[in-house]
Amino acid sequence: xxxxxxxxxIDEAGLNEVxxxxxxxxxxxxxxxxxxxxxxxxxxxxxxxxxxxxxVVTLAPSDDVRTWHRALLDQIADGSADQAAVAASRASFExxxxxxxxxxxxxxxxxxxxxxxxxxGLQMIVEAGGVLTxxxxxxxxxxxxxxxxxxxVNRGVVPELTRLIEQTFLRPLRIPPLGLGTLxxxxxxxxxxxxxxxATTALLPGQPEVAPLAGAWPERKAFxxxxxxxxxxxxxxxxxxxxxxxxxxxQIRLFPVDVTVNAEYTARFSAFELDIIPxxxxxxxxxxxxxxxxxxxxxxxxxxxxxxATAHPTVRVTASVNAANEVVIKLDRLEAVTFDFDFNGVxxxxxxxxxxxxxxxxxxxxxxxxxxxAKVPPQPVTRIPDFRIPLDEATVVVTLQDVDISxxxxxxxxxxxxxTGGATVRLEPHxxxxxxHPDTPQG
Numbered sequence: 001x002x003x004x005x006x007x008x009x010i011d012e013a014g015l016n017e018v019x020x021x022x023x024x025x026x027x028x029x030x031x032x033x034x035x036x037x038x039x040x041x042x043x044x045x046x047x048x049x050x051x052x053x054x055x056v057v058t059l060a061p062s063d064d065v066r067t068w069h070r071a072l073l074d075q076i077a078d079g080s081a082d083q084a085a086v087a088a089s090r091a092s093f094e095x096x097x098x099x100x101x102x103x104x105x106x107x108x109x110x111x112x113x114x115x116x117x118x119x120x121g122l123q124m125i126v127e128a129g130g131v132l133t134x135x136x137x138x139x140x141x142x143x144x145x146x147x148x149x150x151x152x153v154n155r156g157v158v159p160e161l162t163r164l165i166e167q168t169f170l171r172p173l174r175i176p177p178l179g180l181g182t183l184x185x186x187x188x189x190x191x192x193x194x195x196x197x198x199a200t201t202a203l204l205p206g207q208p209e210v211a212p213l214a215g216a217w218p219e220r221k222a223f224x225x226x227x228x229x230x231x232x233x234x235x236x237x238x239x240x241x242x243x244x245x246x247x248x249x250x251q252i253r254l255f256p257v258d259v260t261v262n263a264e265y266t267a268r269f270s271a272f273e274l275d276i277i278p279x280x281x282x283x284x285x286x287x288x289x290x291x292x293x294x295x296x297x298x299x300x301x302x303x304x305x306x307x308x309a310t311a312h313p314t315v316r317v318t319a320s321v322n323a324a325n326e327v328v329i330k331l332d333r334l335e336a337v338t339f340d341f342d343f344n345g346v347x348x349x350x351x352x353x354x355x356x357x358x359x360x361x362x363x364x365x366x367x368x369x370x371x372x373x374a375k376v377p378p379q380p381v382t383r384i385p386d387f388r389i390p391l392d393e394a395t396v397v398v399t400l401q402d403v404d405i406s407x408x409x410x411x412x413x414x415x416x417x418x419x420t421g422g423a424t425v426r427l428e429p430h431x432x433x434x435x436x437h438p439d440t441p442q443g
Contacts, residue, residue: 001412001413002200002208002209002210002211002212002412003202003206003207003208003209004189004200004201004202004208004209004211004227005185005201005202005203005206005208005226005227005229005230006178006185006200006201006202006224006225006226006227006230006416007198007199007200007201007211007224007225007410007416008132008175008178008188008198008199008200008222008223008224008225009196009197009198009199009211009217009218009222009223009225010196010197010221010222010223011059011195011196011197011217011218011219011220011221012057012058012059012195012196013195013219013220014219014220014221014222014422014423015057015059015197016054016056016057017220017422017423018398018423018425019054019055019056019057019095020054021398021423021424021425022169022389022396022398022425023051023054023055024054024425025396025425025426025427026389026391026396027051029391029392029393029394030164030168030391031050031051032048032049032050032051033048033049033160034046034047034048034049035047035048035049035156035157035160037155037156039152039155039156042106042152043106043107043108043109044104044105044106044152044156045105045106045107046104046105047102047103047104047105047153047156047157048102048103048105049100049101049102049103049157049161050100050101050102051097051099051100051118052099052100052101053097053098053099054097055095055096055097055118055120056095056096056097056098057093057094057095057096058093058094058095058096059093059192059193059194059195059196059197060093060094060192060193060194060195061086061089061090061092061093061192061193062089062092062093062094062121062122062123062137062138063094063121064094064119064121064137064138064140065089065092065121065122065123065137065138066085066086066088066089066092067085068121068137068138069081069084069085069088069089070082070084070085073085073088089123090190090191090192090210091123091124091125091190091191091192091197092121092122092123092124092137092192093121093122093123093192093197094119094120094121094122095119095120095121095122096117096118096119096120097117097118098117099115099116099117100115100116100117100118100141101113101114101115101116102114102115102116102143102153102157104149104152112149114143114146114149114153115143115144116141116142116143116144116150116153117141117142117144118139118140118141118142118161119138119139119140119141119142120136120138120139120165121136121137121138121139122134122135122136122137122170123135123137124190124192124197124199126187126188126190127174129177130176130177130185130187130188130201131174131175131176131177132174132175132177132188132190132199133170133173133174133175134170134173135170136162136165136166136170139158139161139162139165140154140158141153141154141157141158141161168389168390168391169389172387172388172389172390173387174385175199175385176382176383176385177201178201178224178226178230178381178382182234182237182379182380183203183230183233183234183237184203184204185201185202185203185204185230186201186202186203186204186206186207186208187201188200188201188208189201189207189208189209189210190210191210191211191213192213193213194213194214196213196217198210198211198213198217203229203230203233211410211411211412212410212411212412214411215410215411215412216409216411217410217411218408218418218420220422221420221421221422222400222420222421222422222423223408223418223419223420223421224327224381224382224418224419225408225410225416225417225418225419226381226382226416226417226418227276227414227415227416227417228273228274228275228276228286228415228417230381231272231274231284231317231329231381231417232272232273232274232286234329234379234381235272235274235288235315235317235329235331235376235379236269236270236271236272237379238331238376238377238379239269239270239272239288239331239373239376240268240269240270241376242269242372242373242375242376243266243267243268243269244265244266244267244268244365244368244369244372245264245265245266245267246264246265246364246365246368247262247263247264247265248262248263248265248361248364249261249262249263250357250360252353252356252357254301254353257300257301259298259299259300259301259353260298260299260300261296261297261298261353261357262296262297262298262299263294263295263296263357263361264294264295265292265293265294265295265309265361265365266292266293267290267291267292267365267368267369267372268290268291268292269288269289269290269373270288270289270291271287271288271289272286272287272288272315273286273287273288274286274315274317276407276415276416276417277407277415278407278409278415279407280407281404281405281406281407282318282319282320282405282406282417283316283317283318283319284316284317284318284319284329284417285314285315285316285317286314286315286317287312287313287314287315288312288313288315288334289310289311289312290310290311290312290313290334290337290339290369291308291309291310292308292309292310292311292339292365293306293308294306294307294308294309294341294343295307296343296357303350305343305344305345305346306343306344307341307342307343307344308341308342309339309340309341309342309362309365310339310340310342311337311338311339311340311366311369313334313335313336313337313338314334314335314336315331315332315333315334315335315373316331316332316333316334316335317329317330317331317332318330318332319381319405319417320378320405321384321403321405321419322378324383325383325384325385325386325399325400326380326381326382326383326384327380327381327382327383327384327405327419328378328379328380328381329378329379329381330376330377330378330379331373331374331376332374333370333373333374334369334370334373337366337369337370339362339365339366341358341362381417381419382419384399384400384403384419384421386398386399387399392430393429393430394427394428394429394430395427395428395430396425396426396427396428397425397426397427397428398423398424398425399423399424399426400421400422400423400424401421401422401423401424402421402422403419403420403421404419404420404421405417405418405419406418406420
């Protein structure tokens with residue numbers, strides 16, 4: 001069974017819906033153009049282009065990317081580089097524009113109109129800080145049955161299209177790491193196939209393995225799914241920063257004197273163990289450990305003792321999406337807090353006194369612990385980013401909508417807390433600022 005603590009994914013249908021929406025929003029603004037070209041031997045002076053059909057991705061390793069890796073590896077490795085090229089292209093995929101309309105202008109003669117197709121090989125890469133993004137590895141334009149024109153077009157159009165794709169579409173595509181920097185996680189293992197893209201990660205020092213591509217993953221949606229160990233680590237780290245400290249005193253009639261018993265205590269939270277139960281979407285429960293260090297002393301008799309207390313309460317946790325589009329988990333409350341006290345070196349004749357003290361002190365510590373747990377702030381699991389594509393006249397914004405938190409059983413029998421959503425695309429026109437000049441006549 002593959003080892004991983006979280007998985008991010010999307011399938012072809014969901015990704016192609018997003019691409020179609022982006023295409024519809026950007027075609028007239030960006031995906032048509034005219035490029036000057038200097039090919040004196042062929043008298044070509046300009047090429048007009050129009051990406052006349054929406055791009056379509058195939059989420060499986062790209063043959064073009066594998067060939068590119070093999071050519072590179074052949075230069076530095078002895079013998080066959082086939083297996084190494086297959087491994088290196090595991091996280092790649094293809095994007096095809098089935099129809100690209102081209103018009104070649106010549107210094108003499110009438111323009112020539114051609115119909116071509118565009119083929120891009122892309123690969124998911126991991127940048128510094130665990131950020132996942134896409135890299136354009138290969139790009140070619142094919143004019144069917146016309147190798148000469150194919151060569152001309154690739155020389156004239158491909159460099160500009162490469163710049164356009166890299167700077168406009170790929171640069172904003174940045175997926176932040178899980179935990180948003182609060183967790184030490186391994187770089188993701190990414191793979192494509194079976195019509196989907198999956199990226200898995202694991203808590204360090206573990207290293208992730210690729211999740212099974214086949215099986216019942218969410219369809220037509222992007223998703224982030226995390227297992228309980230990752231959520232437990234988030235809560236352990238967060239709650240450790242909120243220890244409970246306090247003091248307490250009481251008077252006890254111990255004939256023939258009144259004894260004042262004082263206590264100082266420090267409680268710490270650890271060992272969170274959440275259960276992700278199917279059907280309890282966004283509502284989690286589990287257990288935790290509370291350890292208390294105690295110091296007791298009594299006046300005027302001069303007794304002083306150190307002790308400890310331990311509890312294993314039930315914890316209630318809620319997962320939600322906040323206003324900043326972050327998926328967060330929040331410790332709601334503790335239940336069934338029952339402490340077991342242990343004191344060393346207490347004489348037997350003080351057992352009754354100690355029992356009275358413990359019975360009075362336990363509710364005080366319980367109330368303090370229950371109150372403190374509610375102060376632990378929500379912990380970010382991941383952020384649902386907006387992808388912003390800046391154009392001259394407007395900005396295209398891709399966001400997730402109808403975000404839902406649910407329980408996801410994976411094809412390899414892991415139970416995850418999942419966030420899913422479908423993408424929506426909107427166009428934000430740039431506002432034109434005007435300056436009022438008082439000397440300008442007003443009509």
